[in-house]
Amino acid sequence: xxxxxxxxxxxxxxxxxxxxxxxxxxxxxxxxxxxxxxxxxxxxxxxxxxxxxxxxxxxxxxxxxxxxxxxxxxxxxxxxxxxxxxxxxxxxxxxxxxxxxxxxxxxxxxxxxxxxxxxxxxxxxxxxxxxxxxxxxxxxxxxxxxxxxxxxxxxxxxxxxxxxxxxxxxxxxxxxxxxxxxxxxxxxxxxxxxxxxxxxxxxxxxxxxxxxxxxxxxxxxxxxxxxxxxxxxxxxxxxxxxxxxxxxxxxxxxxxxxxxxxxxxxxxxxxxxxxxxxxxxxxxxxxxxxxxxxxxxxxxxxxxxxxxxxxxxxxxxxxxxxxxxxxxxxxxxxxxxxxxxxxxxxxxxxxxxxxxxxxxxxxxxxxxxxxxxxxxxxxxxxxxxxxxxxxxxxxxxxxxxxxxxxxxxxxxxxxxxxxxxxxxxxxxxxxxxxxxxxxxxxxxxxxxxxxxxxxxxxxxxxxxxxxxxxxxxxxxxxxxxxxxxxxxxxxxxxxxxxxxxxxxxxxxxxxxxxxxxxxxxxxxxxxxxxxxxxxxxxxxxxxxxxxxxxxxxxxxxxxxxxxxxxxxxxxxxxxxxxxxxx
Numbered sequence: 001x002x003x004x005x006x007x008x009x010x011x012x013x014x015x016x017x018x019x020x021x022x023x024x025x026x027x028x029x030x031x032x033x034x035x036x037x038x039x040x041x042x043x044x045x046x047x048x049x050x051x052x053x054x055x056x057x058x059x060x061x062x063x064x065x066x067x068x069x070x071x072x073x074x075x076x077x078x079x080x081x082x083x084x085x086x087x088x089x090x091x092x093x094x095x096x097x098x099x100x101x102x103x104x105x106x107x108x109x110x111x112x113x114x115x116x117x118x119x120x121x122x123x124x125x126x127x128x129x130x131x132x133x134x135x136x137x138x139x140x141x142x143x144x145x146x147x148x149x150x151x152x153x154x155x156x157x158x159x160x161x162x163x164x165x166x167x168x169x170x171x172x173x174x175x176x177x178x179x180x181x182x183x184x185x186x187x188x189x190x191x192x193x194x195x196x197x198x199x200x201x202x203x204x205x206x207x208x209x210x211x212x213x214x215x216x217x218x219x220x221x222x223x224x225x226x227x228x229x230x231x232x233x234x235x236x237x238x239x240x241x242x243x244x245x246x247x248x249x250x251x252x253x254x255x256x257x258x259x260x261x262x263x264x265x266x267x268x269x270x271x272x273x274x275x276x277x278x279x280x281x282x283x284x285x286x287x288x289x290x291x292x293x294x295x296x297x298x299x300x301x302x303x304x305x306x307x308x309x310x311x312x313x314x315x316x317x318x319x320x321x322x323x324x325x326x327x328x329x330x331x332x333x334x335x336x337x338x339x340x341x342x343x344x345x346x347x348x349x350x351x352x353x354x355x356x357x358x359x360x361x362x363x364x365x366x367x368x369x370x371x372x373x374x375x376x377x378x379x380x381x382x383x384x385x386x387x388x389x390x391x392x393x394x395x396x397x398x399x400x401x402x403x404x405x406x407x408x409x410x411x412x413x414x415x416x417x418x419x420x421x422x423x424x425x426x427x428x429x430x431x432x433x434x435x436x437x438x439x440x441x442x443x444x445x446x447x448x449x450x451x452x453x454x455x456x457x458x459x460x461x462x463x464x465x466x467x468x469x470x471x472x473x474x475x476x477x478x479x480x481x482x483x484x485x486x487x488x489x490x491x492x493x494x495x496x497x498x499x500x501x502x503x504x505x506x507x508x509x510x511x512x513x514x515x516x517x518x519x520x521x522x523x524x525x526x527x528x529x530x531x532x533x534x535x536x537x538x539x540x541x542x543x544x545x546x547x548x549x550x551x552x553x554x555x556x557x558x559x560x561x562x563x564x565x566x567x568x569x570x571x572x573x574x575x576x577x578x579x580x581x582x
Contacts, residue, residue, distance in 0.1 A: 307392040
């Protein structure tokens with residue numbers, strides 16, 4: 001990569017991004033403030049009002065159709081059910097929320113189906129879940145499964161009766177998510193292991209949006225596992241460019257957490273599964289080694305994309321020689337074989353380790369966890385739906401902590417030669433005070449526009465839980481010309497909320513999940529982010545969280561008795577923006 005061409009490309013990107021610092025002019029109408037995506041979820045009580053980890057997909061063959069997903073606790077029991085100081089995940093109740101838009105992402109609907117539900121378990125009696133209304137994916141309980149969130153969404157062509165893919169057959173939506181066994185014993189388990197990967201599909205989003213569960217096919221188990229396997233952090237992509245020799249293939253990547261090896265290492269290979277028949281059957285392949293020992297480690301989060309030629313790219317953050325790197329694997333034969341990893345850039349996880357949750361946090365004591373490995377994000381201008389105007393430029397972003405706490409940066413890399421070399425990383429200038437948390441780029445199918453959605457903390461690291469904190473969702477846009485990106489301007493900026501209102505279900509810290517998402521068309525983009533504007537901070541929870549870290553520990557509060565009604569209300573907001581420079 002240390003070639004003259006790479007050095008020149010790096011200099012070009014850095015020059016463009018440096019100039020963007022004085023070119024953050026807003027479109028004339030001002031940035032969009034964002035629209036609520038999780039429209040069916042309540043403002044209270046906790047944890048039914050908790051949503052996070054959004055994903056979004058636009059149908060390349062009909063960009064008016066947009067579908068989003070999130071972790072959605074809408075069907076969980078309230079804290080007041082049973083012990084009022086605990087807010088558990090109700091056994092058997094799913095959390096894979098789904099939301100539909102048929103006007104390009106401007107307005108949203110959240111369907112109601114039937115399944116295993118505890119949404120009427122409001123206390124004071126202990127909860128007894130039962131068949132009832134659900135706001136999450138259908139058909140899991142009936143198939144001995146639980147939908148466990150971490151959504152991934154992708155549109156591809158629908159296969160015809162002869163198995164041939166064509167957009168003329170219509171479109172198919174794929175929704176990947178984690179899944180666990182509904183049964184509590186080995187005798188009643190549907191699959192081996194603690195957590196697996198499943199994919200739901202629909203060919204009729206309009207019917208699915210209306211609450212017609214029959215519009216969804218039964219979920220299909222993708223991961224092949226042993227009794228000790230915990231699959232996690234999956235993402236999905238459908239090869240949606242008709243020019244590709246593998247048009248219609250669907251790919252899922254995930255981290256395969258396996259049993260401890262003599263206490264010295266946790267084997268965690270990156271796996272990729274592919275389907276060539278519209279998601280009915282899957283073939284699983286290990287990509288790279290399994291070693292994970294602190295010196296060398298594999299990605300435990302990933303993004304998967306294809307270009308117009310059918311080349312398959314898998315991105316993640318792994319460790320080599322004790323240093324974290326943005327990594328890329330590539331397949332030129334439809335996922336049968338892979339080369340890599342190519343080490344694209346070193347990357348530094350933002351934040352400091354919180355002693356109670358054992359994870360990095362950025363906003364302060366008892367803050368929302370952050371982990372660089374969860375958030376690799378990339379996109380490719382593959383020319384979908386036809387592939388005819390593809391530039392195949394790759395864009396890759398992440399939030400980086402190499403400059404230390406309160407100086408976090410949004411980093412951007414790009415490739416115009418199929419990943420043979422990358423320009424960057426360059427720093428994307430942000431609004432004053434924005435500390436990027438999670439990022440997601442998208443590039444228009446014709447490669448003319450780049451977008452980035454990011455969550456940012458707007459306040460410095462807090463050494464106490466009593467000081468207000470700020471969280472905001474933002475979308476940026478830049479023109480792309482001959483591979484050169486920039487400068488960026490703000491096209492959407494949500495209202496600032498206080499992340500202290502969010503909560504893990506055990507209440508010990510905030511919780512905002514692991515990523516945000518962006519999808520681009522030729523005329524605009526849709527971004528989704530975590531949002532706490534409608535939540536209320538709870539001083540009793542703040543004081544208790546602080547006491548867990550400084551001692552002595554205070555009694556655990558009862559949220560519904562000791563907090564404002566909207567404590568814990570974290571939402572998914574989004575924005576559908578038009579290209580400001582068409």
